[in-house]
Amino acid sequence: MISSIAELISDRIGTMPAGERRAAQTLIASYPLIGLKTVAEFSAAAGVSSPTILRFVARLGFQNYPEFQSALQDELAAQLQSPASRALNPPSPNGGAASPMLEATLDNLRETFRHLSDKQLADIVAKLADRRGKTFLIGGRFTDPLARYMAAHLAIVQPNVFHLAGQESVWRDRLIDMGKRDVLVIFDIRRYQDSLVRLAETAHQRGVQIVLFTDQWLSPIARFARHVIAGRTAVPSAWDSSAALFVVAETLIGAVTRQLEADGAKRIRELESLR
Amino acid sequence: MISSIAELISDRIGTMPAGERRAAQTLIASYPLIGLKTVAEFSAAAGVSSPTILRFVARLGFQNYPEFQSALQDELAAQLQSPASRALNPPSPNGGAASPMLEATLDNLRETFRHLSDKQLADIVAKLADRRGKTFLIGGRFTDPLARYMAAHLAIVQPNVFHLAGQESVWRDRLIDMGKRDVLVIFDIRRYQDSLVRLAETAHQRGVQIVLFTDQWLSPIARFARHVIAGRTAVPSAWDSSAALFVVAETLIGAVTRQLEADGAKRIRELESLR
DNA sequence: GGAGCGCTGTATCGTATGTTACGTATTTTG
C-alpha cells in the first residue's frame, strides 16, 4: 500500500529517465517544499527544464501540476494535524481502547493552544473582565453545557453574567438587553446551528462583541465574531470532542478571575469574606 | 521579538478591520495551509473577497502575495527540519499565562488515565450500554454541565437517558423511577454537595448502580458507588479543573456508542438512515 | 442630522504560470 507521495516516488524512481530522476531526487531531498513552489523554481533547483518537471508529475499519475501540489498540501495538512508527538510518545503504557482517545485529545489540546496567542487570550480576558458590560453565554446542542460551565464560574466572580437557556424564542428576546458594551460568548461546532447564526447576526448588528468557540473549520458565526477560538475536535470516536474548547474555557475562567483580583474588585473581596 | 507569521498576525489582529480579521482568523485556524493556496481559495474559505486577502497580507508587511507565501513556506521548512523541537518545545512558544494551565491539564489527563484501568472502563461501558435499564445523570454546581454533556450524547444513541435538572425537590421525586437495573451517573467534586450525597444514598438503597465522577479526594458518595472515576483537578487557577473528568466522559460516550454499534442496536441503524 | 472617512466588494487589467508543440540530441537496437 502506497500512502504518501514520497513512497510513490521511491517506488517508481527506478523506471524514470535521467532528467525526471533528478527531479525526483531534488523533491525528496527537501520534501515537500520544492513541490509547492512554481514549476520554474522546481526545474531550476533540479537543473532541468520545466517540461521535464511536468512529465515527472504526469508519470506519478497526476493530471496536471496544480493537482500534484494539492496532493502535497493535503499530505502536509494531515501531518500537521497530528503532530510529531504521536511518533515520539512511547507506545502507550495503557494500551487499551481508552488510549487512542487520550492521545488524540492530548494532541488536540496542544494544537489548539499552539494556534492561540497570548495576546488573543489577553484581549478576550480584558473584555470579559470589563465590568461595564454584561456577559451572555450560549451554546449548541452539544456545546451548551460548556456555556453553562463557563457561566457557572463567571457568574460568581462578577455580576451580570447570563446563560441563555431554554427555547430559541425565549433567548431571542434577550437580545433587547444587549448593547455595545456587552459580550456574547457562543459555542458552536459542526454541525453548525442556524438558530445560533441568526442570534449572532442580530447581536452583531446591535454592536455586541461576540466571542466564538468553534472547531477548526470555523462556524459561519466567525463572520460576526470579534474573537474566534478554533479548537481541534478530531478524535477516534463517532463524536467530535469538545475537550480542547473546554480547557480553553477553563483557562479563560481562571484568567478572568485573576484579572478581577488584580483589579481589586470589591466583589472578590466580599466573596472571600463570605467563605 | 516576533519570529513567526502567526505571532505577527495575532499581534496586529486587533488593529485590523473586520474583513481582514476574518482572513487572519481563518489562516490561524488551519495554519498555515490556507495561505499556501491561491488567493481565490483563501478568500472563499474566509468568506471575503480577494482584494481583502491582498490587503491583509499587505498589512502584514509583505509586498505581494507570492512573497507572503514564500515566507510561509520558509517557516514550514524550518519546522519540518526539526520536527522534534516543535513537539517538545519546553520553553513554551507561548509562554504566558495560558501555558502553565495547559501543562497542568495535560498532566492531569495523563495521571487520571493512568489510574484508570481498561477493565474499569469496560465495566462501566457495559453497564451504560445495557439497554434493559434506564440511565440518570446529575452533577453538582460546577459539574452539572458535564452531566448534561454526557446526557446529550447518550440520549441520542439509546433511549431512557435522563438528565436530572432543576431543583432538588424536583429530581428527588424521580427516585421513584429508579430500580435495580438502572444507573445513576453523578458528578461531584469539592466542595461536595450534601444534596447529591443524599440522593446517592437513597438511590443506592433502592439498588441503583451508581457511577461516580469525582476528584482525587473522593466525594463521600464513593461509599455508595459501584464505579468510581477519580480525576485530577489541580491547576494553577483559583478554580479546580474538570477537564480530566470531561475527557473521561467523552471516552465513555465514544465507547458506549461503539458498543451499541457492535451490538447491532436497531436504534443506531435507524439513526444513520435518518441523517 | 449631515459631511467626511474608511472599509469592502465588483469588475477589469496585465502578467506570470502551467501547458503544449516541435525540433534536436542521445541512446538503444537490429
Add this chain to the structure above:
DNA sequence: CAAAATACGTAACATACGATACAGCGCTCC
C-alpha cells in the same frame, strides 16, 4: 554502424492568477 525510438529543451501559447481602479456602503465624528 545505421536507423529508429526515446528523452530533453526551446519557444510559443492560453489560462488563471494576482493586482488595481473604482464605486457603494456603513460608520464615526462634528
